[in-house]
Amino acid sequence: MPAVVEKPLARHLADCYEIVEAQARTGTPLFVAQVVRFFPPFATAKATLDSGAIGAPGTIRTVRGGSPPGGGGWGSASSARSYYNDFDKSGVVILDVSIHDIDYQRWCFGEVDRVFARGLRFAGKNPKDHALISLRFANGAIGHVEGSWAYPPGLWRTRIEMAGTAGLLEWDSLDQQPVEWRIQPDADSPAVSGSASPLADTDDPYYRELAHFIDAVENDKPLSVTAYDGLMAVKICLAAIESERRGEAVRIEGFEEVL
Numbered sequence: 688m689p690a691v692v693e694k695p696l697a698r699h700l701a702d703c704y705e706i707v708e709a710q711a712r713t714g715t716p717l718f719v720a721q722v723v724r725f726f727p728p729f730a731t732a733k734a735t736l737d738s739g740a741i742g743a744p745g746t747i748r749t750v751r752g753g754s755p756p757g758g759g760g761w762g763s764a765s766s767a768r769s770y771y772n773d774f775d776k777s778g779v780v781i782l783d784v785s786i787h788d789i790d791y792q793r794w795c796f797g798e799v800d801r802v803f804a805r806g807l808r809f810a811g812k813n814p815k816d817h818a819l820i821s822l823r824f825a826n827g828a829i830g831h832v833e834g835s836w837a838y839p840p841g842l843w844r845t846r847i848e849m850a851g852t853a854g855l856l857e858w859d860s861l862d863q864q865p866v867e868w869r870i871q872p873d874a875d876s877p878a879v880s881g882s883a884s885p886l887a888d889t890d891d892p893y894y895r896e897l898a899h900f901i902d903a904v905e906n907d908k909p910l911s912v913t914a915y916d917g918l919m920a921v922k923i924c925l926a927a928i929e930s931e932r933r934g935e936a937v938r939i940e941g942f943e944e945v946l
Contacts, residue, residue: 688715689715689716689717689718689900689904690715690716690717690718691718691720691897691900692706692717692718692719692720692917693720694719694720694721694722694786694787694790694917694920695778695782695783695786695917695920695921695924696719696914696917696918696920696921697921698775698776698777698778698782699944700918700921700922700925700943700944701944703917703918703921703922704918706914706917706918707914707915707917707918710914711914716903716904716910717910717913717914718896718899718900718903718910718912719912719913719914719916719917719920720896720912721786721787721790721791721912721916721917721920722787722892722893722896723787723788723790723791723892724790724791724794724896724911724912725892725893725895725896725899726892727890727892728845728847728858728860729791729847731858732795732847732849732856732858733791733794733795735856736795736849736851736856740853740854740870741849741850741851741852741853741854741855741856741870742851742852742853742854742872743851743852743853744795744796744826744828744849744851745828745829745850745851745852746828746829746830746831746848746849746850747792747795747796747828747829747830747831747847747848747849747850748830748831748832748833748846748847748848748849749788749791749792749830749831749832749833749845749846749847749848750833750835750844750845750846750847751784751785751787751788751833751834751835751844751845751846752784752817752833752834752835752836752837752838752843752844753835753836753838753842753843753844754836754837754838754839754840754841754842755771755772755814755815755816755836755837756771756772756783756814756836757771757772757814771783771814771836772813772814774808778924778925778928779808779816779836780806780808780816780817780818780834780835780836781804781806781808781818781820781834781924781927781928781931782921782924782925782928784834784835784836785818785820785832785834785924785927786920786921786924788832788834789820789822789832789920789923789924789927790912790916790919790920792822792830792832793916793919793920793923794916795849796824796826796828796830797824797825797826797828798824798825798919798939799822799823799824799825799830799919799923799939800823800824800825800938800939800940801822801823801936801937801938801939802820802821802822802823802923802926802927802930802936802937802939803820803821803930803935803936803937804818804819804820804821804927804928804930804931805818805819805931806818806819806931807837808928808931808932809931809932814836815836815837816835816836816837817833817834817835817836817837818832818833818834818835818927818931819831819832819833820832820833820834820927822923823936843860844859844860844861845859845860846858846859846860846861853870853871853872854869854870854871855869856869899911922939922942923939925942925944926938926939926942929942929944
């Protein structure tokens with residue numbers, strides 16, 4: 688039976704590998720709900736990158752953060768705090784929040800070669816957590832991910848900035864502005880600016896991802912997020928947590944879960 692799995696695919700790599708193997712063996716359609724790919728600003732940025740408008744990818748920076756969870760949402764505040772602040776259950780801010788941006792950056796720029804992270808996870812600041820993650824992609828591009836549970840209550844922010852050899856695009860939720868780009872193909876060409884308002888698309892991203900899943904299953908189309916994508920997002924996140932613990936870069940190839 689076709690299935691939708693919420694991110695993360697699993698808490699531990701061994702479980703992710705087991706899920707991926709079972710999906711490949713049975714051919715069961717399995718969609719990992721990495722919903723940020725369906726948020727209009729992020730989808731617009733990816734489409735702009737794919738169009739070649741900003742040239743070859745160079746750097747990407749994303750921010751996603753708010754206050755420590757537990758002030759609302761599903762269940763009681765105390766049960767939410769208990770779950771999210773339990774590293775063994777949730778993986779805290781990197782595996783719960785930054786996984787969105789790690790998946791998105793990999794979707795945009797390709798496979799990750801190594802990761803380096805700094806943060807509060809091992810600094811005894813619980814429930815606040817904050818992580819700064821640097822990704823080195825196999826194509827030489829660089830990614831920066833900021834994930835936070837250390838913002839003041841009531842504040843939630845997401846941001847994307849992407850630079851290529853011919854231009855730059857950016858969007859910040861605090862600005863409530865369209866995605867903007869500035870393009871200059873070469874030193875002798877005039878710079879061109881433009882924008883596209885993702886807010887004109889009123890579809891809820893959670894609706895859009897489920898609509899995509901249903902359409903893919905009913906019409907035998909490929910899913911945009913695969914079980915393998917889900918596994919790699921978890922693998923990079925866990926490598927980032929290990930890098931934060933060890934204080935050194937961790938290569939993704941050959942990495943196996945330590946914590």
